Amino acid sequence: MPFNRTDVVHVINDEFAGEATKRVLQYIQTKRMAGRPVAGIYCGYAPMEIIRAAGAVPAILCAFANKTIPPAEAVLPANLCPLIKSSYGFIITDTCPFFGLSDAVIAETTCDGKKKMFELISHYKPMHVMDLPQLPDEEEARRNWAAMIRKVGSFLEKTFDCRLSDDRIEEELRATNRKNRLMRRIYDYSAGTPPVLSWEESYELGLFAQVASTEDAVPVLEAAINTLEKRVSQGIHCGRKEAPRVLVTGCPLGGDSLKVYRIIEEAGGVVTAMDACTGMKAFMTDFEEGTDDPIAAIARRYLTLPCSCMTPNLKRLEATDGLIDRFRPDVVIDAVLHACHSYNVESFKIMNHVKERHGIPFLKIETDYSDGDTEQIRTRVEALFDSLG
Amino acid sequence: MRGIGLDIGSRTIKLVVCDNAGISVKRKEVNTYDPLALCREMLRGMDGGRIIATGYGRHLLKAYVPCETVSEIKAFARGATALHGPCRTILDIGGQDTKAISLDGTGKIVKFQMNDKCAAGTGRFLEIMATALGLSLEDFMNAAGSAERPEAVNSMCTVFAESEVISMIARGSSRPGIALGIHQSVAKRAVSLLGKVTVRDDVVFAGGVALNPCMRSQIEEHLGRSLVVPEDPQIVGALGCALMASDS
Numbered sequence: 287m288p289f290n291r292t293d294v295v296h297v298i299n300d301e302f303a304g305e306a307t308k309r310v311l312q313y314i315q316t317k318r319m320a321g322r323p324v325a326g327i328y329c330g331y332a333p334m335e336i337i338r339a340a341g342a343v344p345a346i347l348c349a350f351a352n353k354t355i356p357p358a359e360a361v362l363p364a365n366l367c368p369l370i371k372s373s374y375g376f377i378i379t380d381t382c383p384f385f386g387l388s389d390a391v392i393a394e395t396t397c398d399g400k401k402k403m404f405e406l407i408s409h410y411k412p413m414h415v416m417d418l419p420q421l422p423d424e425e426e427a428r429r430n431w432a433a434m435i436r437k438v439g440s441f442l443e444k445t446f447d448c449r450l451s452d453d454r455i456e457e458e459l460r461a462t463n464r465k466n467r468l469m470r471r472i473y474d475y476s477a478g479t480p481p482v483l484s485w486e487e488s489y490e491l492g493l494f495a496q497v498a499s500t501e502d503a504v505p506v507l508e509a510a511i512n513t514l515e516k517r518v519s520q521g522i523h524c525g526r527k528e529a530p531r532v533l534v535t536g537c538p539l540g541g542d543s544l545k546v547y548r549i550i551e552e553a554g555g556v557v558t559a560m561d562a563c564t565g566m567k568a569f570m571t572d573f574e575e576g577t578d579d580p581i582a583a584i585a586r587r588y589l590t591l592p593c594s595c596m597t598p599n600l601k602r603l604e605a606t607d608g609l610i611d612r613f614r615p616d617v618v619i620d621a622v623l624h625a626c627h628s629y630n631v632e633s634f635k636i637m638n639h640v641k642e643r644h645g646i647p648f649l650k651i652e653t654d655y656s657d658g659d660t661e662q663i664r665t666r667v668e669a670l671f672d673s674l675g
Numbered sequence: 676m677r678g679i680g681l682d683i684g685s686r687t688i689k690l691v692v693c694d695n696a697g698i699s700v701k702r703k704e705v706n707t708y709d710p711l712a713l714c715r716e717m718l719r720g721m722d723g724g725r726i727i728a729t730g731y732g733r734h735l736l737k738a739y740v741p742c743e744t745v746s747e748i749k750a751f752a753r754g755a756t757a758l759h760g761p762c763r764t765i766l767d768i769g770g771q772d773t774k775a776i777s778l779d780g781t782g783k784i785v786k787f788q789m790n791d792k793c794a795a796g797t798g799r800f801l802e803i804m805a806t807a808l809g810l811s812l813e814d815f816m817n818a819a820g821s822a823e824r825p826e827a828v829n830s831m832c833t834v835f836a837e838s839e840v841i842s843m844i845a846r847g848s849s850r851p852g853i854a855l856g857i858h859q860s861v862a863k864r865a866v867s868l869l870g871k872v873t874v875r876d877d878v879v880f881a882g883g884v885a886l887n888p889c890m891r892s893q894i895e896e897h898l899g900r901s902l903v904v905p906e907d908p909q910i911v912g913a914l915g916c917a918l919m920a921s922d923s
Binding site: 659661662664665666668669671672673675 | 731734744745746747748749783784785787789791792
């Protein structure tokens with residue numbers, strides 16, 4: 287139990303407490319039954335606001351189970367990111383309920399592995415691949431990404447037989463901003479010493495907030511804030527007061543790779559911030575409102591997402607500085623998935639930056655979805671905490 | 676206060692007992708499929724004193740015996756600096772893992788790297804190669820020391836290296852030369868691991884493999900620095916635990 291009491295009311299107090307995926311599945315099923323089309327997505331760069339402006343519901347496709355990797359390895363090389371293998375395995379075994387519900391799939395050219403895997407799944411459902419620029423600060427990159435967003439908009443108009451309008455798109459980006467502001471307020475409860483929001487709850491909230499419309503998310507998020515305020519007044523908190531505070535950055539973690547967070551907690555640490563697309567990343571930056579080109583505003587904001595597929599990704603260092611200032615971690619752990627070369631190479635820069643600029647101990651963990659390296663990870667995390675003196 | 680330190684490794688379990696007068700007990704046993712039973716046997720008769728355990732079996736022990744646990748990194752840092760004050764870097768090559776640790780001037784851990792996912796570059800690698808050459812570990816070590824010229828072994832993987840060695844024997848390569856080639860392989864991996872932490876004098880070489888003088892000289896040659904090998908390099912972790920346990 288992560289809290290200092292046993293009778294803690296879950297931050298989303300519904301019948302899905304503790305079951306992040308089931309909650310969003312039911313949400314999407316309900317919307318679909320009410321006639322809304324579903325757009326399956328894999329990545330933080332997928333333009334949610336366009337999907338919603340098209341009247342559709344986004345569905346984050348399964349990518350986090352070790353179980354679907356063996357079937358995937360019949361086709362894909364074993365030496366490949368587990369997220370990619372797992373995603374592909376879900377499709378070919380037809381075990382991703384979100385993919386089953388999807389009327390269309392939106393993909394991006396984020397990394398080599400994903401790009402090539404998308405080729406192998408393009409025949410299952412109507413799929414549109416967006417060409418993501420990789421030097422995001424260039425003027426051309428912003429223009430190109432805006433062009434790609436217009437293109438996916440046309441794809442959705444055709445596939446879902448709907449009409450997009452600049453007004454609807456502007457409405458959606460403002461709605462996302464409202465939702466993001468609420469999420470950032472919620473993250474304040476992880477920033478305290480000690481935090482009153484557990485990483486599991488943070489993960490659940492984040493997943494729900496990414497999928498749900500602002501209209502549906504606001505009551506849940508406001509109720510969560512009330513619950514968290516009550517915890518503060520009741521002295522309920524996560525972990526021991528002296529627990530080492532951990533900022534976990536790097537690759538998206540979910541399902542079986544949540545073991546990283548679990549092991550950190552078991553080793554006596556408390557995860558204060560999850561700097562990943564499955565964590566806080568989606569909510570940290572707002573869209574510019576009231577411009578005469580909402581698609582350009584959307585493009586600019588999405589290109590600020592500091593994924594390692596971008597170069598030179600200086601935004602990641604800036605984001606890391608911001609997170610360190612706000613969450614005051616004692617240590618930084620960079621979780622890199624096997625064969626993720628971009629995060630792996632970038633880890634060197636993050637390590638140097640964290641150590642030299644902030645003087646904080648740093649650990650890179652390279653892992654996959656199996657549980658075979660649990661003890662190795664545990665030894666390293668314990669040693670990292672030991673090095674705090 | 677009496678401090679009992681246990682380093683529950685994959686190949687051997689080391690026990691050290693410390694009190695005000697220094698080390699009173701030192702014991703090493705080859706690990707079995709039942710490390711808990713072996714620990715209990717080694718702890719028999721040791722009444723009084725705080726127990727601290729490290730190594731891969733530490734959490735298993737903690738579930739059954741009142742003790743605290745520390746990471747091997749911390750245990751080695753404490754043990755190495757106790758044995759050799761000016762220690763700033765530690766290289767530990769054990770039965771199934773290798774670690775490199777850099778310390779600051781006060782013995783605090785600055786950086787560490789571990790290889791505990793692959794047998795290459797560990798004691799196990801040497802054992803398997805010795806067997807492939809039909810030699811005892813001691814003869815294997817001596818053969819390497821006496822070789823005129825190394826026969827390079829290119830495979831990184833223990834399993835493939837074994838196949839490679841067997842092919843080399845079939846081709847008529849000299850056994851001492853192969854033995855030296857294998858030692859060089861391990862030395863290069865150790866130096867590569869050290870390259871990921873900050874290497875500063877004095878460098879302490881610990882773990883069972885440090886008992887191998889040929890390995891020591893090969894690492895010294897490839898690293899370009901001399902190593903300090905404690906008299907009993909295998910007990911460094913257990914000693915660190917015992918010292919921490921006896922701290923009041």
